[in-house]
Amino acid sequence: MKILQTIFNFLYEILLGCRHERLTRPFTLQQQTYKVCLDCGKHVFYSADTMKPLSGREVRRIHTRQASELKVVAVATPVSSLNRENNSRAIA
Numbered sequence: 001m002k003i004l005q006t007i008f009n010f011l012y013e014i015l016l017g018c019r020h021e022r023l024t025r026p027f028t029l030q031q032q033t034y035k036v037c038l039d040c041g042k043h044v045f046y047s048a049d050t051m052k053p054l055s056g057r058e059v060r061r062i063h064t065r066q067a068s069e070l071k072v073v074a075v076a077t078p079v080s081s082l083n084r085e086n087n088s089r090a091i092a
Helices: 002-015 056-068 081-091
Strands: 027-029 032-036 043-047
Touching (some): 043 056
Antiparallel strands (some): 027 032
């Protein structure tokens, strides 16, 4: 009987999917605000400004904007005065 219930649940998820009725409170991590469905675990992106779920178009627009941002990171080059002195003596 448990096997039939598992098969039924699997087919139900494929055909109708999860309704995302049981959601957590909004989380904001790495500049993304979302709720999580407690049944299937899917992230439902959420607007902190309008306090409403975002559409697929709005989510793609946000991801595109974040991907196109140019991030400049300073690279620290280790300069050691001892290495310079050793190299100049070895050349001379």
